[in-house]
Amino acid sequence: MTQPQARHPIGKTVVLIPTYNERENISLIVARLREAVPAADVLVLDDSSPDGTGEVADQLAAADAQVRVLHRERKEGLGAAYLAGFAWALEQGYDVLVEMDADGSHQPEQLPAILAALADADVALGSRWVPGGSVVNWPLHRKALSVGGNRYVRVLLGMPIGDATGGFRAFRASALRTLDLQAVASQGYCFQVDLAWRAIRAGLRVVEVPITFVERTIGDSKMSQDIVNESLRKITLWGARYRLGQVRSLVRREPRWHRIKG
Ligand SMILES: Nc1nc2c(ncn2[C@@H]2O[C@H](COP(=O)(O)OP(=O)(O)O)[C@@H](O)[C@H]2O)c(=O)[nH]1
Numbered sequence: 564m565t566q567p568q569a570r571h572p573i574g575k576t577v578v579l580i581p582t583y584n585e586r587e588n589i590s591l592i593v594a595r596l597r598e599a600v601p602a603a604d605v606l607v608l609d610d611s612s613p614d615g616t617g618e619v620a621d622q623l624a625a626a627d628a629q630v631r632v633l634h635r636e637r638k639e640g641l642g643a644a645y646l647a648g649f650a651w652a653l654e655q656g657y658d659v660l661v662e663m664d665a666d667g668s669h670q671p672e673q674l675p676a677i678l679a680a681l682a683d684a685d686v687a688l689g690s691r692w693v694p695g696g697s698v699v700n701w702p703l704h705r706k707a708l709s710v711g712g713n714r715y716v717r718v719l720l721g722m723p724i725g726d727a728t729g730g731f732r733a734f735r736a737s738a739l740r741t742l743d744l745q746a747v748a749s750q751g752y753c754f755q756v757d758l759a760w761r762a763i764r765a766g767l768r769v770v771e772v773p774i775t776f777v778e779r780t781i782g783d784s785k786m787s788q789d790i791v792n793e794s795l796r797k798i799t800l801w802g803a804r805y806r807l808g809q810v811r812s813l814v815r816r817e818p819r820w821h822r823i824k825g
Pocket residue numbers: 580581582583584585608609610638639640641644663664665666668779783784785786
């Protein structure tokens with residue numbers, strides 16, 4: 564039987580890893596990744612981390628031609644770092660772009676399954692909230708935030724996705740090129756939700772792949788109340804606009820119904 568991968572070769576792949584104060588994590592994650600998916604290149608997106616993550620990444624890059632570092636001037640959030648990484652990778656001609664955290668929560672050993680799913684999809688989302696997906700060692704409040712946030716997204720945006728806020732994903736470059744990336748909201752969770760929503764609205768084939776998300780054991784989360792508030796505000800606004808648009812198109816069709824009924 565022909566393997567799906569043979570029918571749709573995945574192509575040249577780069578894994579984008581945003582970092583802010585991940586000095587101890589970056590070497591560990593890059594080593595795991597290079598072992599799990601040796602063919603993939605790596606681009607570290609560092610926002611001038613005060614703890615020297617950027618310099619450690621430079622050392623990794625000096626020792627391995629498949630590792631590169633994009634140094635950004637200041638901390639501008641995960642989304643802005645990813646957008647810079649997407650622009651670089653698309654320009655370099657990569658076929659597949661992967662998003663992955665630096666802190667070990669996204670296990671490189673699960674990346675092959677995500678990449679394999681791209682054989683028949685444009686976007687493959689690592690998902691904690693589909694059968695087979697899970698989280699390990701997350702405090703109750705983070706679990707509640709993720710489950711509640713995803714439920715909110717599903718209800719407001721009508722998005723048929725279990726985990727729209729996750730950040731372990733693979734995109735075909737051809738799919739990303741069809742999206743207006745500059746318009747994607749660049750903050751926190753919003754970035755991931757906005758990107759997934761745009762992909763779905765553009766009619767791209769989006770699939771979910773179960774992953775086990777393991778809470779970091781080294782360093783601190785950059786999640787903040789500000790990021791949560793911003794996401795809540797934006798998703799509520801997008802949802803309101805989207806639902807209003809649906810109501811408008813229903814109302815516009817109303818006279819025709821009357822005609823049909825009459
Ligand atoms: N470049 C960059 N990376 C960031 C920024 N904020 C978070 N990150 C990285 O994004 C990934 C996920 O962040 P993390 O704090 O672990 O979020 P959590 O898993 O939701 O608690 C990690 O690799 C962080 O180092 C930022 O402002 N700039």
